Amino acid sequence: MDSSTHPFRSVLYIPGSKERALDKARNLPADAIIFDLEDAVAPESKASARQTLADALKTGGYGKRAKIVRINALTTEWGWEDVRALKDVGADAILLPKVNSVSDVDVLADLVGSDMPIWTMMETPVSVFNAREIAAHRQVEGLVTGTNDLTKDLAARYRADRLPLMLALQSIVMAARAARIVAVDGVYNRFRDGDGLKAECEQGRDLGFDGKTLIHPAQIEITNTAFAPTNSEIEVAERQIAAYEESQASGQGIAVVDGQIVENLHVVAAKRVLAKAHAVAEMAAE
Numbered sequence: 336m337d338s339s340t341h342p343f344r345s346v347l348y349i350p351g352s353k354e355r356a357l358d359k360a361r362n363l364p365a366d367a368i369i370f371d372l373e374d375a376v377a378p379e380s381k382a383s384a385r386q387t388l389a390d391a392l393k394t395g396g397y398g399k400r401a402k403i404v405r406i407n408a409l410t411t412e413w414g415w416e417d418v419r420a421l422k423d424v425g426a427d428a429i430l431l432p433k434v435n436s437v438s439d440v441d442v443l444a445d446l447v448g449s450d451m452p453i454w455t456m457m458e459t460p461v462s463v464f465n466a467r468e469i470a471a472h473r474q475v476e477g478l479v480t481g482t483n484d485l486t487k488d489l490a491a492r493y494r495a496d497r498l499p500l501m502l503a504l505q506s507i508v509m510a511a512r513a514a515r516i517v518a519v520d521g522v523y524n525r526f527r528d529g530d531g532l533k534a535e536c537e538q539g540r541d542l543g544f545d546g547k548t549l550i551h552p553a554q555i556e557i558t559n560t561a562f563a564p565t566n567s568e569i570e571v572a573e574r575q576i577a578a579y580e581e582s583q584a585s586g587q588g589i590a591v592v593d594g595q596i597v598e599n600l601h602v603v604a605a606k607r608v609l610a611k612a613h614a615v616a617e618m619a620a621e
């Protein structure tokens with residue numbers, strides 16, 4: 336699965352221990368679900384959550400939503416057992432937390448086999464320095480930003496403009512784009528603050544993220560809207576493509592639309608807008 340064929344606007348975390356939430360998610364309009372065994376699950380519930388989650392995934396019913404399982408780090412007492420229990424239950428990817436370097440990914444790849452896509456949490460300062468190499472691993476198909484862990488490890492402050500995280504956010508997007516894989520932004524903790532979420536979604540979208548991780552169903556709609564192409568963007572993209580094709584046919588290399596030049600690279604971006612709009616429409620057509 337990549338972002339040209341499947342949208343990753345809204346990526347909802349669900350604690351693997353919460354049966355009601357696992358059931359509810361079968362009808363939520365999220366593009367992807369992260370079934371979490373890590374931070375959302377208390378140590379005393381790890382074993383039962385593993386079983387609850389395996390049962391839910393075997394039962395299925397999650398439709399077109401991408402199913403990503405976040406295991407515990409392989410350095411914990413739970414990580415290896417998580418892999419054993421969840422690697423063959425129909426997940427689309429395994430998400431590894433607290434990754435520092437590509438050798439962490441190699442350890443997981445050996446355990447899950449070469450056919451299982453891997454996503455990595457980018458949430459330590461070292462992972463940001465190693466982002467390019469991690470993203471380039473042959474099995475890594477997505478990077479998930481862990482803004483809470485990053486803020487903690489940086490001893491930074493939470494700020495609405497996320498200035499302390501900007502280097503990390505941009506490094507993660509750049510690594511993902513260089514490797515042509517998915518990049519999703521971190522969570523917005525004030526899950527009942529719709530205006531704050533909208534602003535942070537728009538910032539993440541403008542930075543280049545494909546979507547945002549979420550912690551509550553109330554965040555899905557705002558996020559889906561923020562990361563989808565608008566009608567006006569679609570209309571401009573269509574006109575740019577048409578104008579460029581016309582200019583090519585008449586032997587000119589450059590077209591002009593709404594007073595702005597349109598070159599081949601703008602056509603590539605316009606086609607990406609249309610592909611994303613198509614993927615969003617396909618997702619909605621359930």
Ligand SMILES: CC(C)(COP(=O)(O)OP(=O)(O)OC[C@H]1O[C@@H](n2cnc3c(N)ncnc32)[C@H](O)[C@@H]1OP(=O)(O)O)[C@@H](O)C(=O)NCCC(=O)NCCSC(=O)C[C@H](O)C(=O)O
Pocket residue numbers: 347348349350355356357359360371374375456458480481482483484485521522526549550551552
């Ligand atoms: C944040 C919550 C604890 C709030 O839960 P609650 O008080 O129960 O919320 P509501 O009563 O408003 O819930 C309404 C209904 O929605 C369902 N629900 C709630 N959350 C989810 C969810 N995430 N997915 C699916 N369904 C959900 C409730 O069951 C209610 O349903 P119903 O009873 O039928 O009406 C809670 O939302 C929650 O636990 N969220 C997930 C938290 C989480 O996953 N945290 C870990 C991931 S974030 C992270 O780790 C960040 C990263 O690693 C980093 O470093 O930054």
Ligand SMILES: [Mg+2]
Pocket residue numbers: 374432456458481483484
């Ligand atoms: Mg984290």
